[in-house]
Amino acid sequence: MSIVAGETLIELTGITKVLKGQQEPRTILDGVDLTVRPGESVAIVGRSGSGKSTLLSVVGLFDRPDSGRYLLAGDDISRLPERRAAKLRSSHFGFVFQRFFLLKHLTAAQNVAMALVNGQGWLPRRERRKRAMAALDQVGIAHLAKSRPAKMSGGEQQRVAIARALVRNPRVLLADEPTGALDTETGTLVIDALLGATERGCGLILVTHDRDHAARMSRILDLVDGVLTERVPA
Amino acid sequence: MIRLSGRLRSSLIIGLQGIRARKLRTLLSMVSLFLGVLAVVVVQAGASIAERALLSDLELTNGVDGTRVMGVQPGPQTADVVTSTVRGRADAVASLDLSAIIGEPGVTPVNPNGSPMDENWGDSQVCFPDGRCEAQGGPKGEAIELRLTALTGDIRVFRPFHQESGRWLDFTTVPALAPRLVLNREAAKGFSQHHVPAEMRVSGAVNDITPQLIGVIDDGDSQPHAYTRVDELTNWLPTSGLADPSTGGQIQVMFQPSTPAEQVLTAKLRGLGVETSISTVDSHKERGKELTLMRLIFFSMAGLVLLIGVAGILNVGLATVGERVEEFALRRAVGTPRTLLAGIVLAETLLTGLLTAAAAIGASAAALKVVSTLLGDSQPLLHNVQFPWEAGVAGIIAGIVAGVLGGFIPALRAAGIPIATVMRA
Numbered sequence: 001m002s003i004v005a006g007e008t009l010i011e012l013t014g015i016t017k018v019l020k021g022q023q024e025p026r027t028i029l030d031g032v033d034l035t036v037r038p039g040e041s042v043a044i045v046g047r048s049g050s051g052k053s054t055l056l057s058v059v060g061l062f063d064r065p066d067s068g069r070y071l072l073a074g075d076d077i078s079r080l081p082e083r084r085a086a087k088l089r090s091s092h093f094g095f096v097f098q099r100f101f102l103l104k105h106l107t108a109a110q111n112v113a114m115a116l117v118n119g120q121g122w123l124p125r126r127e128r129r130k131r132a133m134a135a136l137d138q139v140g141i142a143h144l145a146k147s148r149p150a151k152m153s154g155g156e157q158q159r160v161a162i163a164r165a166l167v168r169n170p171r172v173l174l175a176d177e178p179t180g181a182l183d184t185e186t187g188t189l190v191i192d193a194l195l196g197a198t199e200r201g202c203g204l205i206l207v208t209h210d211r212d213h214a215a216r217m218s219r220i221l222d223l224v225d226g227v228l229t230e231r232v233p234a
Numbered sequence: 235m236i237r238l239s240g241r242l243r244s245s246l247i248i249g250l251q252g253i254r255a256r257k258l259r260t261l262l263s264m265v266s267l268f269l270g271v272l273a274v275v276v277v278q279a280g281a282s283i284a285e286r287a288l289l290s291d292l293e294l295t296n297g298v299d300g301t302r303v304m305g306v307q308p309g310p311q312t313a314d315v316v317t318s319t320v321r322g323r324a325d326a327v328a329s330l331d332l333s334a335i336i337g338e339p340g341v342t343p344v345n346p347n348g349s350p351m352d353e354n355w356g357d358s359q360v361c362f363p364d365g366r367c368e369a370q371g372g373p374k375g376e377a378i379e380l381r382l383t384a385l386t387g388d389i390r391v392f393r394p395f396h397q398e399s400g401r402w403l404d405f406t407t408v409p410a411l412a413p414r415l416v417l418n419r420e421a422a423k424g425f426s427q428h429h430v431p432a433e434m435r436v437s438g439a440v441n442d443i444t445p446q447l448i449g450v451i452d453d454g455d456s457q458p459h460a461y462t463r464v465d466e467l468t469n470w471l472p473t474s475g476l477a478d479p480s481t482g483g484q485i486q487v488m489f490q491p492s493t494p495a496e497q498v499l500t501a502k503l504r505g506l507g508v509e510t511s512i513s514t515v516d517s518h519k520e521r522g523k524e525l526t527l528m529r530l531i532f533f534s535m536a537g538l539v540l541l542i543g544v545a546g547i548l549n550v551g552l553a554t555v556g557e558r559v560e561e562f563a564l565r566r567a568v569g570t571p572r573t574l575l576a577g578i579v580l581a582e583t584l585l586t587g588l589l590t591a592a593a594a595i596g597a598s599a600a601a602l603k604v605v606s607t608l609l610g611d612s613q614p615l616l617h618n619v620q621f622p623w624e625a626g627v628a629g630i631i632a633g634i635v636a637g638v639l640g641g642f643i644p645a646l647r648a649a650g651i652p653i654a655t656v657m658r659a
Contacts, residue, residue, distance in 0.1 A: 062567065062653040075659065083571060090569020105255035117247055119574035122240030163569070214288045 007073065009203045010036040010059060013186055016069035016226075017054055028054045029065070031227035041195060044213065045215035045231075046223035052207040053176055055223065059205060060093050060174045061085040073171070090120040094165030094202075096175040096194070101200040102149040109145040112136060112163045132217060133161035139193040149162040155186030160192045172203040179210060248431050249581030256375050256554065263550035264590045271361040271587075271594035273536040279598060281529045282622035288525075290394075291516040294454030297392045297488055302496055306485040308477035312508050316472055316485055319499045320386050325494040327387040330464065330476040331484040332437065334382035339442065341375025344428055348379045350456050351424045352499050355375050356545050378424040380458035382415075382436065384467045392488040393453065398422070400449025403463055413466040415445045421458035422450040422493040427463070436467075438475030443467075468654040483529075540632055541591075547583050547640025554574030555579060555644045559651055566653045576645035580638065583645075587637025595629040 013226055017029040028051040036042055044052050057063040058070070061080065070078045072092065082087070102111045112132035116123050123131070136142045139159040158178060165173055175194055179187030191206075191213050198204045206217060214220050220231040253260050297303060306312055308571070313330055320326040335343050345351055387396075387405055395402075403416055417425065424430070424448070434443040445462070453459060464620075467476065477483035489496045503510050555562070560574050562618075599621040611616040 009334060019401040026434045057654055060567070086566070086569050088569075089567065096565050100558055103255075105253070114565075118568050118570040119241040119244045119577075120569050120571075122243060150622045168568075 007038070008035050008071070009038050009040075009073060010034065010205075011067075011069075012059070013069045013071075015055075015058060015070065016067045016205060017051070017058060017063070018066050027226050029058065031068070032223075032226070032228045034059075034092040034221070034228060036203045036205060038171070038201045038203055038204075039198050040219070041198045041204045041206065041215035041217040043208055043220045045208060045211075045220060045229070048187055050223045051226050052223050055228070056174050056176050056205065056207055056218070058209065059143050059151070061089050062097060087120055088167060088216045092116055094170035094173045094197075096158070096162050096165050096173065096179040098180040100149070100154075100159055100161040102160055104149050106138060107146050107148055107158045108141070108152070108163075109133060109149045109192050111160055112167050115164050115167050131167050132163070135167040138166055139163045153186070155189055158190050159183060159185075159193055162190065162197075166197055167203075170202060172205065173197055175204065175206045175208075176207065177207055179208065179213060184212075187213065241571075241577060244570075245574060245577035245581040246585075248578045249585055252554075252558075252578070252582045255326060257294075259550055259554065260586055263640075264593070265361050267540075267543035267547030267587065267590045267633075267640075268535075268594055268597075269607045270540035270636060271591050271629050271632045272598060273539040274533070275537040275594050275598045275629040277322050277532040278531075278628035279602065279622055281525070281532060282624050283519075283526070283616075283619055285525050287620075289517055291454050292521070294393055294452065297515040298394065299515055299518055300491050301392045302489040302491060302493075302506045303513050303515060304489065304496065305504060305511045306487065307509045308485055309506070309508055310471075310474055311506055312485060312503070313473045313477045315502050315506060315508075316487060317386050317476075319502060320487060320495055322492075322656050323387060323463070323495055324391065325490040325493040325512045326487060327385060327389045327392060328464075328485065328487045329386075329389060330384045331486075332384070333379065333483075334384050334434055334460070335377050336434045336445065336460075337377025338430070339427070339433065339435065341373055341377050342375065343377040343379040345379055345424065345458065346360060347414060348381055348457055350420055351427065351458065361410040373632045374642065376428050376430050378421065378428065378430055378458060378656060380417075380424075380460050381455075381563060382463040382467075383459065383461050384432075385461055389461075389488065390452040391490070398450040398452055400447075401462060402449055402451065402479050405463060409463060409465040410446070411466075411469055412446050413442050413462045413470070415460045415462050416449045416451055417453050418451060418453045418461075420457040420625065421460055424458055436471060436475075439471040439537070441470065442647055443470045465622060495551075519574060536632075540636055542620065544600035544636045545638045547586065547636060548643060551579065551583055551641055551644030552647065554582075555643040555651075562648050562651045563653050566651070572649040575651070576649040579645040579648045580641045582638035583641025587633035587635075587640070589633075589640050591629045591633025592634075594633075597624065597628050598629075 012032055012034040015032040016027065017027050019026045019028050032055060040096050044055065046052050054063065058065050065078065068078065069076060072088065077088065104112065105116065106202050109129060109132045112135050113128040116131060118130045133142055133145060136145055139162050141156055144156055145154060152160070173194060178194070183192060187210065194204055194206065194214065198210050206213070222229050222231055246478065290567050306316060316328045320328045333348065337343065385403065388403065398419060403414060432444055434445045459643060464476065477485045500510060565575060601619050602619065606619045
């Protein structure tokens with residue numbers, strides 16, 4: 001699955017997702033259409049519970065849509081078995097979450113290299129370390145390679161998490177409120193790091209509540225009652 | 235193949251990281267498992283040592299496994315043919331049994347009928363060539379009745395007697411006029427309890443014989459027994475007298491497997507019309523059922539103890555997975571397949587099981603060494619005893635089984651953790 005410049009990276013058409021809980025079924029995504037091209041950054045905004053994270057779960061292959069079509073670099077992956085989904089998550093996606101999920105017993109470099117020890121191919125230790133250092137360098141914290149999470153600030157920890165997402169050279173970065181737990185200044189540094197990846201051709205989908213961060217993306221999409229609409233630039 | 239290897243390596247690396255990150259918890263889960271594996275190792279080691287001791291005793295009396303044993307019916311020419319055929323051979327030894335009394339003449343021995351020294355089997359009888367037997371008269375005196383076995387060669391190749399003191403018979407020297415005797419423990423006991431003159435009477439001998447007592451061995455026989463060279467005894471009585479059925483004489487020949495001497499002797503005896511019976515010693519097979527039953531009983535007990543260890547690993551494993559839900563969800567998010575997540579947990583419990591097994595094997599080997607050093611002199615069973623490799627293998631298998639059983643359910647739990655856990659956190 002290779003990507004040609006200018007080609008659509010992600011194409012969602014009519015995606016629906018219904019939550020079937022104990023109460024009445026609730027439509028979370030209602031015919032969502034979304035396209036993302038290489039190097040493009042897309043902000044998804046909306047109220048809490050509007051389905052932003054569910055949309056990200058579907059895009060990131062954590063969850064399957066109930067209906068609709070999902071094309072990744074032109075291939076239909078709407079109904080993908082878990083084994084192939086895991087492989088695509090490893091080769092195409094990088095994830096950044098609101099909480100950093102760093103393993104406290106590992107150093108920053110080891111936390112980044114952890115994404116390389118996932119059973120999808122094998123890299124020697126030296127190569128893993130080299131790539132981890134390169135990823136840390138991309139987000140500007142190579143000097144913290146040997147530090148453990150407990151010794152780092154929130155912003156530094158989130159940048160380690162971004163380095164972890166970048167270390168496998170993903171096609172798309174999915175960030176779920178990555179600045180939610182950070183102050184404005186640190187949040188800006190984190191958004192800088194994410195946008196740095198788009199300059200190298202990586203697509204970015206950012207779920208955020210922060211208007212300023214959203215404004216820095218190529219496009220802003222509103223998710224209201226499961227329906228995604230593009231915000232017209234002011 | 236490369237992918238499998240990558241997954242295996244990944245699970246080992248992450249498993250080791252997990253163990254290093256939770257040293258105390260790993261140690262605690264090892265404690266209960268240690269006792270279980272130790273029980274298996276001790277049972278296996280005990281069973282192996284007991285088996286060897288049992289087989290060792292059987293080797294003393296029956297011969298080592300694989301030995302071909304020929305029983306020959308005594309007859310006028312039989313002893314001559316047997317001794318002349320196998321004399322000087324290393325692959326075949328004939329033993330000719332007769333009854334002998336050492337001590338004062340004209341008295342009833344202290345152990346009539348060659349009974350063990352502390353038992354009384356009734357009065358001795360003297361049997362004549364015509365089959366008639368009469369009770370031996372005379373007052374009890376300082377004399378010991380024993381079985382005397384005349385040998386054509388070194389029988390220890392087939393029956394590995396333990397030398398207790400003195401020396402064994404030397405078959406390379408010129409035969410002595412005074413036959414050299416090696417006593418077994420029971421006979422030596424009799425000689426230490428009684429002041430017995432060195433005067434030996436053997437049925438068929440033209441005169442009383444003055445023997446030389448040169449050593450003591452353990453031959454596994456509870457009756458008094460002495461061994462001598464055939465050629466030293468035949469200075470005093472004809473070879474045919476060595477196996478006189480009227481005096482309880484027996485002829486037995488032991489062969490190494492596939493030696494031509496067996497065929498040659500069989501042919502010669504058949505020519506004389508002498509009946510023979512041949513069998514192969516297989517003590518291991520004969521005792522197999524007893525040993526298997528013994529092991530089964532002990533292993534059942536050890537298995538129960540091991541189960542407690544498994545429960546310990548299971549308990550700790552489940553707690554650990556519960557604690558690492560986010561880590562496993564994150565690993566799935568970065569592309570780790572469910573099977574590898576299960577493999578990580580299994581690798582951790584398996585490594586814990588193997589580490590525990592290594593510790594238990596080391597501890598029991600060290601304990602055995604200490605016990606052997608301290609008690610080896612008083613307990614022959616423990617003298618110079620080596621840690622049996624079977625016990626090591628059993629310990630490793632127990633460690634692996636405990637690791638897999640204890641890790642199985644936590645592994646399934648880990649593999650089932652939804653990735654969305656990290657999204658909702």
